[in-house]
Amino acid sequence: KIVTEKVLRRRSQQLYDQQLSWQGSPEGRKMMQFRKSLPAYNEKNAILTAVSENQVVIISGETGCGKTTQIPQFILESEIDTAHGASCSIICTQPRRISAISVSERVATERGEQLGESVGYKVRLEGIKGRETRLLFCTTGILLRRLLVDRSLKGISHVIVDEIHERGMNEDFLLIVLKDLLSRRPEMRLVLMSATLDAELFSCYFNKAPVLCIPGFTYPVQTRFLENILEMTGYRLTPYNQIDDYGQERAWRVSKQGPKRRKSQIASAVEDALRTADFREYRKETQDSLTCWNPDCIGFNLIEHLLSFICENERPGAILVFMTGWDDINSLKEKLLAHTILGDPTRVLLLTCHGSMASSEQRLIFDVAPDGVRKIVLATNIAETSITINDVVFVIDCGKAKETSYDALNNTPCLLPSWISKVSAQQRRGRAGRVQPGECYHLYPRCVYNAFAEYQLPEILRTPLQSLCLQIKSLKLGSISEFLSRALQSPELLAVQKAIEYLKIIGALDQNEELTVLGQYLTMLPVEPKLGKMLVLGAILNCLDPILTVVSGLSVRDPFLMPIDKKDLAEASKSQFSRDYSDHMALVRAFEGWKYAEKEFAGYDYCWRNFLSVQSMKAIDSLRKEFYSLLRDTGLVDSNANTCNGWSHEEHLIRAVICYGLYPGVCSVVHNDKSFSLKTMEDGQVLLYSNSVNARDSRIPYPWLVFNEKVKVNAVFLRDSTAVSDSTLLLFGGSIMKGDVDGHLKMLGGYLEFFMKPAMAEMYMNLRRELDELIQV
Numbered sequence: 001k002i003v004t005e006k007v008l009r010r011r012s013q014q015l016y017d018q019q020l021s022w023q024g025s026p027e028g029r030k031m032m033q034f035r036k037s038l039p040a041y042n043e044k045n046a047i048l049t050a051v052s053e054n055q056v057v058i059i060s061g062e063t064g065c066g067k068t069t070q071i072p073q074f075i076l077e078s079e080i081d082t083a084h085g086a087s088c089s090i091i092c093t094q095p096r097r098i099s100a101i102s103v104s105e106r107v108a109t110e111r112g113e114q115l116g117e118s119v120g121y122k123v124r125l126e127g128i129k130g131r132e133t134r135l136l137f138c139t140t141g142i143l144l145r146r147l148l149v150d151r152s153l154k155g156i157s158h159v160i161v162d163e164i165h166e167r168g169m170n171e172d173f174l175l176i177v178l179k180d181l182l183s184r185r186p187e188m189r190l191v192l193m194s195a196t197l198d199a200e201l202f203s204c205y206f207n208k209a210p211v212l213c214i215p216g217f218t219y220p221v222q223t224r225f226l227e228n229i230l231e232m233t234g235y236r237l238t239p240y241n242q243i244d245d246y247g248q249e250r251a252w253r254v255s256k257q258g259p260k261r262r263k264s265q266i267a268s269a270v271e272d273a274l275r276t277a278d279f280r281e282y283r284k285e286t287q288d289s290l291t292c293w294n295p296d297c298i299g300f301n302l303i304e305h306l307l308s309f310i311c312e313n314e315r316p317g318a319i320l321v322f323m324t325g326w327d328d329i330n331s332l333k334e335k336l337l338a339h340t341i342l343g344d345p346t347r348v349l350l351l352t353c354h355g356s357m358a359s360s361e362q363r364l365i366f367d368v369a370p371d372g373v374r375k376i377v378l379a380t381n382i383a384e385t386s387i388t389i390n391d392v393v394f395v396i397d398c399g400k401a402k403e404t405s406y407d408a409l410n411n412t413p414c415l416l417p418s419w420i421s422k423v424s425a426q427q428r429r430g431r432a433g434r435v436q437p438g439e440c441y442h443l444y445p446r447c448v449y450n451a452f453a454e455y456q457l458p459e460i461l462r463t464p465l466q467s468l469c470l471q472i473k474s475l476k477l478g479s480i481s482e483f484l485s486r487a488l489q490s491p492e493l494l495a496v497q498k499a500i501e502y503l504k505i506i507g508a509l510d511q512n513e514e515l516t517v518l519g520q521y522l523t524m525l526p527v528e529p530k531l532g533k534m535l536v537l538g539a540i541l542n543c544l545d546p547i548l549t550v551v552s553g554l555s556v557r558d559p560f561l562m563p564i565d566k567k568d569l570a571e572a573s574k575s576q577f578s579r580d581y582s583d584h585m586a587l588v589r590a591f592e593g594w595k596y597a598e599k600e601f602a603g604y605d606y607c608w609r610n611f612l613s614v615q616s617m618k619a620i621d622s623l624r625k626e627f628y629s630l631l632r633d634t635g636l637v638d639s640n641a642n643t644c645n646g647w648s649h650e651e652h653l654i655r656a657v658i659c660y661g662l663y664p665g666v667c668s669v670v671h672n673d674k675s676f677s678l679k680t681m682e683d684g685q686v687l688l689y690s691n692s693v694n695a696r697d698s699r700i701p702y703p704w705l706v707f708n709e710k711v712k713v714n715a716v717f718l719r720d721s722t723a724v725s726d727s728t729l730l731l732f733g734g735s736i737m738k739g740d741v742d743g744h745l746k747m748l749g750g751y752l753e754f755f756m757k758p759a760m761a762e763m764y765m766n767l768r769r770e771l772d773e774l775i776q777v
């Protein structure tokens with residue numbers, strides 16, 4: 001032990017000497033000068049003192065002030081300087097892979113080293129780390145995994161958790177575990193870093209830990225919302241209410257302000273944008289007004305024209321465009337490359353910045369474009385706080401982001417874009433004012449902004465609890481409700497209990513709250529358990545192709561559009577897709593029709609004729625691929641098979657899989673003279689949402705409907721239903737995998753007895769019991 005200590009100490013001395021000589025070299029001196037110019041550097045001593053005197057310290061500071069790159073280095077350097085250096089080992093977690101890699105590269109460069117000397121990184125399936133590595137950047141998921149096998153983080157002297165303001169699920173998870181650990185490891189230090197000033201909450205959680213603020217500075221940024229952008233063009237945007245069955249959904253009317261106004265370039269851009277399907281889901285044109293419903297997917301056209309407007313008319317400076325995700329970025333990039341100015345590499349340097357890009361591509365973002373060339377970066381919300389691009393003067397903000405995932409181990413991205421928070425919008429705007437006064441274009445109206453949440457709700461409170469419970473189990477964190485009660489902000493106990501109960505009913509947890517085989521598969525699929533169940537059974541029963549469409553369709557906004565003034569036409573159009581009393585199967589048909597039309601380049605026309613949303617169709621198409629690759633990772637489908645060919649489209653099979661997923665969402669169909677009524681066990685009489693294909697029929701030749709969702713307004717409405725037979729419900733209601741068979745039977749029996757003659761129910765139950773026994777064998 002003494003020998004190793006000596007070796008380590010000698011190595012520390014070497015590291016120290018090496019740094020000294022690097023800092024004396026010309027590049028090293030330049031780098032030190034840069035580092036010293038960062039706001040964090042002024043606080044170096046205060047930070048080091050706080051860290052040595054307190055077990056937990058919270059540091060907040062404006063994005064770009066040097067938290068991520070400098071603070072771990074301060075600690076490393078001070079440890080190397082002192083005798084303790086021999087044994088220091090610092091872990092700094094990042095919410096995303098890309099920032100773990102790029103930050104470690106940057107820090108190594110700042111120290112004149114290669115990666116793998118004193119600085120390294122580790123992300124899933126990848127990493128560079130040497131024997132001498134003292135500072136390791138990793139994803140939060142990696143540290144969680146390590147905690148699974150090494151509960152007390154032996155040998156780690158400092159844990160730094162970065163970007164805690166994002167309140168990601170992994171980070172909140174990690175804090176619960178670390179809080180436990182602190183008392184067992186009194187010499188270990190914990191540093192939390194945040195880009196926003198709401199550090200009080202964290203301070204309270206950690207026993208009034210001290211908060212250090214690094215003062216920052218940004219130049220003023222001129223802000224324009226959609227109506228201001230339109231005003232520049234002679235158009236006016238007014239709200240226009242579209243009423244649906246549940247209440248109100250906003251829509252907008254854009255009208256010309258006066259015929260005499262000169263038409264600028266932007267004016268035609270806006271007009272174009274409004275005319276194309278990707279801005280509006282449905283259009284209605286009168287003489288001088290355009291009405292657009294649901295403008296929540298902003299047209300690429302508008303962005304394209306704004307970009308070319310800035311390139312041609314505005315002063316120099318890089319443009320940063322915030323998009324929702326990788327697929328959007330790619331499609332926009334393709335479009336821009338075909339543009340005369342934007343696609344010309346002698347005039348524009350077009351770059352992308354998202355979580356899954358290669359690190360060689362990553363470095364380019366930080367380069368300054370040559371004179372006369374405009375740098376444009378298309379980025380996800382990763383550029384909001386994790387990555388700082390220095391020369392940005394213009395920001396275009398689409399207002400949406402794909403929310404981060406709940407898959408704690410695999411860090412798989414979640415799938416749906418949604419509106420960002422006010423704080424995020426401010427962060428995005430702030431990116432424009434780092435080097436000089438800047439400009440920000442928000443591609444949504446101010447009143448939409450006003451309705452944004454103040455902060456993003458922490459992920460732990462916004463992801464479905466059922467999935468959260470499954471994650472806790474897969475991480476082996478003990479009792480679900482006990483664990484969650486110790487979170488920074490805990491979900492309500494009753495909601496947790498309900499979620500656990502649901503998971504038992506569907507067969508994901510057994511009576512002792514342990515994961516069943518089905519449950520284990522579900523933790524690998526970052527979707528709601530009911531959708532996960534459909535994927536699993538769809539793969540097993542070899543009918544995955546239609547099931548991928550059903551599941552993707554349930555994950556996006558309803559693709560069937562119901563404009564108020566053409567409701568009848570739209571409903572009739574939907575029912576032509578349905579022959580089998582199923583909204584889900586109607587969707588499959590509509591999608592398959594679209595796929596076919598797309599091949600002939602008539603996809604847009606097809607949607608237009610059939611009241612379908614092009615955006616939703618495209619989203620379904622890309623989700624199908626994502627789900628398929630997730631399923632391949634689970635091993636449920638052959639990893640060599642690339643396509644969905646050879647899958648069955650047998651109607652009863654699909655019905656069975658849908659039933660398996662949606663159970664216990666079941667209601668019984670009671671026929672009267674001319675029509676039917678619906679009943680569930682909990683609510684009694686329920687009604688169908690008017691755009692359901694089943695609402696248009698007066699007879700349903702099946703005794704049951706399984707449904708996707710219940711919505712309570714003045715009555716209880718069911719959304720998206722599929723009719724199923726006795727035998728389908730009997731065989732596929734509940735779990736057919738090894739689980740709590742008796743429990744399911746009791747539950748299912750409850751349903752049957754409630755709606756049937758007892759003798760009949762008993763017969764069915766025996767049948768099911770026999771079948772289950774058969775399956776168990």
Ligand code: ADP
Pocket residue numbers: 038061062063064065066067068069070102106366385386387388390
């Ligand atoms: P924070 O974590 O406080 O947001 P960082 O430590 O990430 O700030 O970055 C501090 C500064 O270092 C940034 O303003 C940027 O100028 C610079 N920087 C960070 N990463 C790189 C890089 N890979 N290449 C060049 N400069 C970088």
Ligand code: MG
Pocket residue numbers: 064067068069162385386
């Ligand atoms: Mg940072």
